[in-house]
Amino acid sequence: MVTAVENVSFEVRAGEKFVLLGPSGCGKSTLLKSVAGFIPPAAGLISLHGERVQRPGPDRVVVFQEFDQLLPWKTVLGNVAYALKVTKRVPAGDLASHALRFVTMVGLEPFKDAYPHTLSGGMKQRVAIARSLALGPEMLLMDEPFASLDALTRTRMQEELNAIWRQTRKTILFVTHSIQEAVILGDRILVMTPGPGRVRSIIDNEAVDTPLDSPEFIAMQHRIRELLELDGQGRGEG
Ligand SMILES: Nc1ncnc2c1ncn2[C@@H]1O[C@H](COP(=O)(O)OP(=O)(O)OP(=O)(O)O)[C@@H](O)[C@H]1O
Ligand SMILES: [Mg+2]
Secondary structure, three states, X not given: OOOOEOOOOOOOOOOOEEEEEOOOOOOHHHHHHHHHOOOOOOOOOOEEOOEEOOOOOOOEEEEOOOOOOOOOOOOHHHHHHHHHHHOOXXXXXXXXXXXXXXXXXXXXXXXXXXXXXXOOHHHHHHXXXXXXXXXOOOEEEEEOOOOOOOHHHHHHHHHHHHHHHHHHOOEEEEEEOOHHHHHHHOOXXXXXXXXXXXXXXXXXXXXXXXXXXXXXXXXXXXXXHHHHHOOOOOOOOO
C-alpha cells in the first residue's frame, strides 16, 4: 500500500477558493478524490458541515484534467442538460433553459449546438465547468483542469474561473502544481511537501487575482517557490 498523504489537516471555508499546491506525486489527486468520496481515507476523516463524507454526492462535483469528460454524441447544451436530467435537479420542462444559463455563463452560448469533437480543449473544459455548476454543488473540486491547455488559453481560463467565482461565490477546491496558477486563483494556498505529502504551509494569498506583473504577485510567487524549494526540488515553472 502506498501512503499518498500523511497528517494533512485543513478546513475549506464556504465561498473561498482553496488551492492545494505541491510537486507531482505528493498526493494532491488522492486528497481530492477522498474529498469527492471516490476513495476513503485509510486514516482520518473528511467532513462537510460536520457530516462525514463517505461516498460521492451531488454536493461535490469534480472537474478533471482530461478533455474527454463530455458525452461525444451530445451537443454542448445536451451535455449540460443530460447531467441535469440524470440527477433530476430541475423539472424536465426547464432542462434546456437551465442548461443554457450555465452555458452562457462560461461564454459558450454561440456554440451551444456544437458537438464536443468540434471544440478546442479550453472550450471542452468550459463545458465541463458549466455542467458542474449547473448541478448546483456546494463545492467544485477541480484537479488540474487547465493543465493540458496552452499557456495563453490557460491564463484566460484562470481569469474566467475567477470571474465565474465572483458571480457564483461557489466554494472551490483547486489542485495544481503551478505556482502561478495557485497565486492567480487561491484565496488561500496549501503548500504541500513531496510525497507522502504533508502540510508545509497554508498561506493567505493577498495577491489573488492581481495582475501577473504586480509587485505583490511576484513577491507571493517568490515566497511560495522558496517554500517548495525547501526540499531542493522546486519546479522551474510559473
Ligand atoms: N491507484 C494507485 N495505486 C497505487 N498507488 C497510487 C495510485 N494512485 C496514486 N498512487 C500513488 O500515490 C501517490 C500520490 O499520487 P497522486 O496522484 O495523488 O499525486 P499528485 O500530487 O496528484 O501528482 P500529480 O501532480 O502528478 O498529479 C504517488 O506516490 C502515486 O504513485
Ligand atoms: Mg494529480
